[in-house]
Amino acid sequence: MHDASAGSSSIVVGVIPGQPDRVVEEACRMAGSMSASMLYLVYVNSTLTEENGHMVPLDSDSMSETWRDDSARLSEHVLGIAQDAGVTAQYQLLAGDPAKELAKFAHSHNASMIVVGTRERGALAALQEWANGSVSLRLSHTQSIAVLTVPLADQYKS
Secondary structure, eight states: OOOGGGSOOEEEEEOOTTOOTHHHHHHHHHHHHHTOSEEEEEEEETTEEEETTEEEESSTTOOOOHHHHHHHHHHHHHHHHHHHTTOOEEEEEEESOHHHHHHHHHHHTTEEEEEEEOOOOSHHHHHHHHHHOOHHHHHHHHOSSEEEEEOOTTTSOO
8 A cells, every 4th residue: 555645755647638628737736745755647549559679559450650740749738737737747648548557657667556547438439438438437446546537527628
């Protein structure tokens, strides 16, 4: 068990492109109240896999490199939110299953909490959640550390 009051804890935040700022803002508030030493802003791209230390698309027919630009924009945006809040943060891009990779990253970085947001509403989002499962639900059932799910109802831009 982690002692959040010790002041040396870290928080892992699951971020995705297009996600409302509220997730990172809430994580920054938690980091301040817990005196967390680091906020890890982690984007797990489920369309990528890691081979020999390099990120490559799961679909070998898809050689699109837009994921690099998406990740760079996301990194700049979320790090800016953390900087404006006065929180020390690092961005990390990972490949694979979001729940598994966030859990593994949190464990390896001795995190005291994982913060994620709810998914966008709509048919496509519902289909993705049905196929992949809810990241927040999967994390809350498998972790020994706190999982904060930030509700985002009506936060997504239409």
